[in-house]
Structure formats: C-alpha cells, structure tokens
Amino acid sequence: YISPYFSANFSVTKEIGDLASVSFYANNFFNNMGLVWSTKTKTYSSLSRYIPSFYYGLTVRFKF
DSSP states (O other): OBOOOOOOEEEEEEEETTTEEEEEEEESTTOOOOEEEETTTTEEEEOTTTSOOOEEEEEEEEOO
16 A cells, blocks of 8 residues: 655746756655555555655756
8 A cells, every 4th residue: 555645846947148047946845755554564664765855956057
C-alpha cells in the first residue's frame, strides 16, 4: 500500500532585456515524503529513495 504524497515545485523567471534571463526554482519545498505500508513486515517505510528531498537553485541563460 502506498500512501498519497505530493511534490510542490516553484519557479520564477526574470527576463533581462534581450540578453539574458535569470530563474530561481525550488522543488519539493514542502519536503513531503510518502510512506509505503509493507504487508510483509507490517511497518511503514519512507519513499525518500525515490522522491528527491527539498532543493533549490538558480539558472542564468544568455541569448545570442
């Protein structure tokens, strides 16, 4: 049995004229991890191996 889970992602982009754009992103910012019920061991275990934890970054793109 797999419990419901969700991943919330966020991205904002700012265009800098015709030269470049800068983007900030945050993935899984609620850091929600689903649980799996094992009928064999009768315990819950995390899906953290399959779902990446919270991370963020910045992207700069130059236009030629």
